[in-house]
Amino acid sequence: MSDESIAVPEVLPPPEKHVGTGGAVAGPVPWIDTSGAIGGVFKGIRSLFSGMKVTVGYLMRPSTVVTQEYPENRETLKLPDRFRAQLAFNHDANGYHKCTMCRICEEACPNVSIIITGREKPAVSKKELDSFVWRLDSCTFCNTCVMVCPFGVLRFDGTFESSVYDRRLLSYTLNQYAGPVASVLEKIEDPDARKAAMDPRDPYGGHAVIEALIEKQKAKKIAEKAAREAARVARLAKKAAAAAAPAGEAEDAG
Numbered sequence: 001m002s003d004e005s006i007a008v009p010e011v012l013p014p015p016e017k018h019v020g021t022g023g024a025v026a027g028p029v030p031w032i033d034t035s036g037a038i039g040g041v042f043k044g045i046r047s048l049f050s051g052m053k054v055t056v057g058y059l060m061r062p063s064t065v066v067t068q069e070y071p072e073n074r075e076t077l078k079l080p081d082r083f084r085a086q087l088a089f090n091h092d093a094n095g096y097h098k099c100t101m102c103r104i105c106e107e108a109c110p111n112v113s114i115i116i117t118g119r120e121k122p123a124v125s126k127k128e129l130d131s132f133v134w135r136l137d138s139c140t141f142c143n144t145c146v147m148v149c150p151f152g153v154l155r156f157d158g159t160f161e162s163s164v165y166d167r168r169l170l171s172y173t174l175n176q177y178a179g180p181v182a183s184v185l186e187k188i189e190d191p192d193a194r195k196a197a198m199d200p201r202d203p204y205g206g207h208a209v210i211e212a213l214i215e216k217q218k219a220k221k222i223a224e225k226a227a228r229e230a231a232r233v234a235r236l237a238k239k240a241a242a243a244a245a246p247a248g249e250a251e252d253a254g
């Protein structure tokens with residue numbers, strides 16, 4: 001490259017000092033319009049009228065207002081079909097569900113927002129759902145659980161008014177009853193026996209299930225720790241007995 005192709009920068013004059021600012025470098029302040037005070041006033045008025053034009057336009061044509069008037073329009077509010085707000089169980093006309101407790105959704109959930117427990121003493125079949133708990137407070141509404149369920153048990157609905165004062169109430173029990181699946185219940189001819197096989201569940205009782213599980217895990221850990229300690233003590237006792245045995249034998253021989 002020749003010297004002619006190199007652009008020689010223009011030498012700028014040294015910056016002026018601003019009087020009264022302790023010698024700070026003076027320069028144009030980008031957010032202050034220096035075109036003059038009167039120009040600034042006109043610019044402000046023009047901007048005000050341009051905003052008012054939009055407001056008055058919507059005032060004259062209220063049907064074109066796109067913002068929602070919630071909660072006044074709660075009765076007529078239409079949400080998109082695919083809006084996801086609340087995970088729900090599909091119960092049929094009899095109130096029966098098809099959840100087999102396969103736990104595929106529980107394992108697929110990336111946030112541990114689904115907790116499933118089975119009945120310890122099933123009434124009719126071998127495996128019966130006790131509680132299907134869904135935690136709204138940790139769910140990201142990714143829809144994975146709905147997609148992976150092989151029996152179409154889950155769906156998302158648009159019930160979005162879920163505000164509560166106690167966070168524990170955001171853990172819902174989605175199954176209306178603890179008991180067997182629809183196909184098993186339909187085989188029971190006696191309606192009273194069918195009813196007896198179904199225990200109603202509290203929709204807001206999810207937190208109790210979670211707390212019971214936590215207590216169970218705590219008790220299991222305590223029992224495991226106690227068992228480990230007992231095993232350690234037994235090992236030490238065995239070791240002490242083994243160490244004492246030769247000394248005793250030696251004394252007998254003497």
Ligand code: SF4
Nearest residue numbers: 109139140142143145
């Ligand atoms: S929507 Fe996603 S995060 Fe929420 S419960 Fe289902 S799998 Fe879990």
Ligand code: SF4
Nearest residue numbers: 099100102103105149
């Ligand atoms: S909801 Fe579906 S995927 Fe989840 S445990 Fe029940 S049957 Fe299995």
